[in-house]
Amino acid sequence: MESPQLDSFLKAVVYDHAIATGLKGCMTQAEIVAYAKSLGFLISLEEWQCHIDADWSSLDPAAQSKISDCDPSHWSWAFRQTAIWRAMLM
Numbered sequence: 784m785e786s787p788q789l790d791s792f793l794k795a796v797v798y799d800h801a802i803a804t805g806l807k808g809c810m811t812q813a814e815i816v817a818y819a820k821s822l823g824f825l826i827s828l829e830e831w832q833c834h835i836d837a838d839w840s841s842l843d844p845a846a847q848s849k850i851s852d853c854d855p856s857h858w859s860w861a862f863r864q865t866a867i868w869r870a871m872l873m
Contacts, residue, residue: 789834792824793867803871806862810855815864838865 785793795802802822809815812835816828839847850863862868 785834786826786830788824789826789830792819792822792826793865795822795824796868797871803862806868807858809861812864815861835864841866 796806797803805818805822806815809818812831813828816826816831819826819831839850842850853860853863859872862872
């Protein structure tokens with residue numbers, strides 16, 4: 784089960800354009816966590832990594848390949864890290 788802080792951050796990116804826009808500059812998992820903290824969402828890197836790992840394990844190999852092939856410097860990289868955000872790319 785995810786913490787309320789993590790869940791709130793995930794949803795804030797979906798529902799707040801300004802927050803989503805700020806995510807575009809993140810190129811590492813640590814940068815995503817630091818960005819969340821800068822907005823007042825107190826999540827740890829370990830908690831974030833557990834969320835990412837659970838999401839990753841639910842994907843088929845083709846989907847995993849599409850995500851891992853994305854250049855971290857591309858604006859969409861951070862959005863590919865979790866299902867709720869990938870839906871925004873459709």
